[in-house]
Amino acid sequence: MAKTELKTNKKTEIEDSSSLKGTMASVMFLGIFLVVTWVSVYFLFLDRF
């Protein structure tokens, strides 16, 4: 319908060939992985005597 078409058009952004969005997403995934693993072991440390 009309509304959905509008949405689809808006979504077609011009992609800059020098974009680093994928890089940003990748390092952020890495960063989150580092945080999650660290926090997990930290909680293990807190839980143990």
Add this chain to the structure above:
Amino acid sequence: MSSQTTKLKVDHRDGKLAMAHFYVAFIALTLGGLMGLLQTLVRSGKFELPWGIDYYQILTVHGVLMGLVLTTFFIMGFQYAAVSRTAGTHSPAARRIGWIGFWVMTVGTIMAATMVLLKEASVLYTFYAPLKAHWIFYLGMTFVVVGSWLDGAAQIMTYARWRRENPGKPSPLLSFMAVINTVLWIVATLGVAATVLFQLLPWSLGLVDTVDVLVSRTLFWYFGHPLVYFWLLPAYMCWYAIIPKIIGGKIFSDSLARLSFILFLLFSIPVGFHHQLTEPGIDPAWKFLQVILTFMVIIPSLMTAFSLFATFERFGRSKGATGLFGWFKVLPWNDARFTVPFIGMASFIPAGAGGIINASNQMNQVVHNTIWVTGHFHLTAATSVVLTFFGITFWLVPHLTGRVLTKAMNKLAIIQGWVWFVGMAFMSGAMHFQGLLGGPRRSAYSTYGESAQAMEWIPYQIAQAVGGSILFLGIILMIIIFVNLAFFAPKGEEEFPVGEAENLEEKAPMIFENWKLWLGITAALILFAYTIPFIDMIQNAPPGSPGFKTWGSW
């Protein structure tokens, strides 16, 4: 002069020296790998070593061959070739020094290995006092270290010649990186050389009766941490400066790559205490200071992660890829020179995560000396670094021997990479989890009197045997590839790929080549991190220890 520089082909005389290094490295890989397999089989509980061979003997062989011989020889060979390729053919004088270094290292290796085989040195690759090995073992280690200095000197001489002949210009990236790594190594090995020459050698010769154990360990770990960066940096050299050319892209930022290497030089060394976090005799304040410095050395790796993803994304988009991750699909997955190092890169994510946990002060108590640590360094050194070294081998060995990487070998190489990945996932994965359950490292098979906790560990050890067996298959495949590329592959020209910077206008600041500055800061940081605690441990030292031989003889 300039005609000597950036020859597209490494001079065959330099090639010969580089290949000599690789022969030793791959012999070490074969024997060391066999040891590793036997270890996992023993620890599965289903295999006993024959002929009275001791588990800790083969563990010593495994650690020394994999951690010291394979690495040092491969790295020096690769760096020697890389400097020749980018800064110009080595002079006859430099080459001669390189050959002397190679032979001194090789003789030292044979001396040390012989002592281990004779059951005179079952001390593991860390040879902690007051375990006392035969003096020939320590002398052999000394030769390996001194030989490596000579080997490194050749790289420095050729770099220095390039700098003299090209004033005001930043040195070729690969040569710059090689020299940073060699300088790092020389500064680091001063510590292990000091403990071996001034403590362990006289003690094992009977010239002194006792040894200061804490001082010896501290000098070792002053060396032991930068040792792992000595291993890592050549892999980073490949990722930063060679992979971009292989995929058909550009180096994302030449300057930031150099900066990351300078940061490694500064912060890899004054951090040895994070290997000594649970030791007595060292004030916790100094331990925490070195933990802070350790966290600084994480930063250049964070930079590297960004640079590498950016290199891939820029390349992918230049080929028309769109979307957030479209660039990922257009990478040359059929090219082993890319794919195998890429598996190494990806493995560095869990590897680095584990490293940050290890270094986190009291959190180290969760994992210290458990087999988690072994799992960690089988990801960092035995996957990220080793797979990258294999990836280099696929083109460097044929390049140096005047042969080509055939389609068949390329295919086998990719299979080898995935075999390694699967084997390591089992082995290192199981090691991480067993470690969290308290399973110790450096330990032969035991149920600790059928203790409930120890029985929980056994399934993980079986998984390690499965992984270890798969990895050994990977080693066999790699040896087949190496022997083929060195001796049997068809003759031809195999490229030595050297990346080009994306932005050629942006020349790296000359301050990066200011060695006085960087060595000065390096020295200042080391003195800052170590002087007071080191003086403390000497001044408050307990009576020294006599030697102990707590392992059996033949």
Add this chain to the structure above:
Amino acid sequence: MHMHKFEKIWLIFGIGALVVFLSVVGVSAFYLGNKPPSCLTTIDPEKVDTQAPFNKPGLNKVEGKEWDYELVYVASAFFYNPAEVEVPLGAKVKVMATTKDVIHGFQVAGTNINMMLEPGYVNEIVTTFDKEGEYLVVCNEYCGTGHHLMSSKIKVVKK
């Protein structure tokens, strides 16, 4: 030398995370009593058996200290003395140990009690044994042929 905006953001995030980690462990270590085992007390390794408290290994009740018990171990190749000990559930204990010969590890599997024993030094850690169970003490630093046979037992029991 130019740095892309995204790289700046990434490094701020990354370095920020590292600063948070350091702050958390730093505060926990220096203000909440969780410094890693770092005893500075020295001892003559040849006189361990006659030097208090190592002349009486095992669990000893103490008075007037921040902890209720001292659990004293003497390590040597390849055993710990005591080989077995019972600790009351909920007891606050200072675990102290030393070695008579080579370097040994001392880890109570499944706990944060994990420290190095080096000849000439005492090491210690204070903790509250707040979980019942039978815990294996293992040597986790290579000490010779019998390294994997070196262990002890701690039984945390409701008393």
